[in-house]
Amino acid sequence: MSSKVVAFVAPLGTEEAVVAAPMLAAARAAAAAAGRQHGVSVGVVAFDDGRDPVRAASIVGRLGCDPCVVGVIGPKNSGSARAAAPRARAAGLPMVLPAATADDLCALGDGSVFRLCARDRDTAAACAELCVRLGVGRLAVRADETDYGRGLARAVRAAARAARVEVTSAIHDADALFHAMGEVEQAAAIRDAREGGFTGVLLGAEGGPGAPLAGMAGPAGEGAWQLYPGAAVPDAADVYGPESADAATALVAALALAGDRAGMSEALRAASFRGRSGTVAFTPGGERSGAAVSVWRLLDGRCVPAEAESRLPA
Incomplete structure (x- = not known):
């Protein structure tokens, strides 16, 4: 690589490209705009990790050895x-997360990892609050075998119990069913649940602007409640598009301020700007200040905001 670049790492060669590809497009457009604003030229180069943690670690390890790479989205x-x-x-390589929600990610980066979405614990708290408002007495939680699914399921069960909502393993006894899994797996799980006779409330965390789950789940998903670990941006077209754009903007601005990779993490910690997803600023630990969780519903084949977002502490 001969010029400064930001790497975009996502499962672009899998079914998750339905979300990852628009995220990449948003990042590229924002990087170009920020480059013009700050007088620097930064390209966005895509890397497909196949949703494989080993491959992702290898990719980021190689990127850290390339002095032309100034950050990772x-x-x-x-x-x-x-x-x-x-x-x-x-490698001292700043990594900005638009969509990864596991609670411990910023701590693992120890000053190099920043996040623009809310954490699993925030989404779980919003889920418990929603269950109480909907009058859910018994909640079943199903997860896939990913780190995301298992971690979110643990957080949702804990938050529900803290809110005095009974957690049951028997779906037929539940008033509501929470699917802790991505949109591809959740669409199939929703259809299976309805075909199996479940008539209660459907819950998940794959909402947001233009969320593809509505089309994937089809009529079986009608009325399902979906949380989104971000604000309900009025004119956004794609899930995590605003966050991806803001990740690119933050990295380009940090490069313009710091001049090289070495000072970019410090510049990111001092960042404060109005972005596509709202005000962007980070806590000392790298979490987004004032991270939001918004509530959505699948209605008439679309994912639409259900109410004003819940503001939760970062």
């Missing part, structure tokens, strides 16, 4: 981000 998924964070930390 992603990895998109929590498992990949968890594996890559120590590599970014070792």
Whole structure:
């Protein structure tokens, strides 16, 4: 690589490209705009991690050895981000997460990892609050076998119990069913649940602007409640598009201020600007200040905001 670049790491060669590809497009457009604003030229180069943590760690490790790479957007998924964070930390390579929600990711980066979405614990708290408002007495939680699914399921169960919502393993006894899994797996799980006779409330965390889950789940998903670990941006077209754009903007601005990779993490910690996803600023630990969780519903084949977002502490 001959010029300064930001790497975008996501499972672009998998079914998750339905979300990852628009994220990449948003990052590229924002990097170009920020480059013009700050008088620097930064390209965005894509790397496919296949949703494989080992591959993601290897990619970020190689990127850390390339002086032309000044930062990373992603990895998109929590498992990949968890594996890559120590590599970014070792190389002093700033990594900005638009979509990875596992609670421990910024801590693993030890000053090199920053996050623009809310954490699993925040989404879980919003889920418990929603269950109480909907009058859910018994909640079943199902997870896939990913780090994201297992971690979110643990957080949702804990938050529900703290809110005095009974957690049951028997779906047929539950008033509501929370699917802790990505949109591809969740769409199939929603159809299976309805075909199996479940008539209760459907919950998940794959909402947001233009969320593809509505189309993937089809009529079985009608009325499902979906949380999104970000604000309800009025004119956004794609999930995590605003966060990806802001990740690119933050990295380009940090490069313009610091001049090289070595000072970029410090510049990111001092960042404060109005971005596509709202005000962007980070806590000393790298979490987004004032991270939001918004509530959405699948209605008439679309994912639409259900209410004003819940503001939760970062």
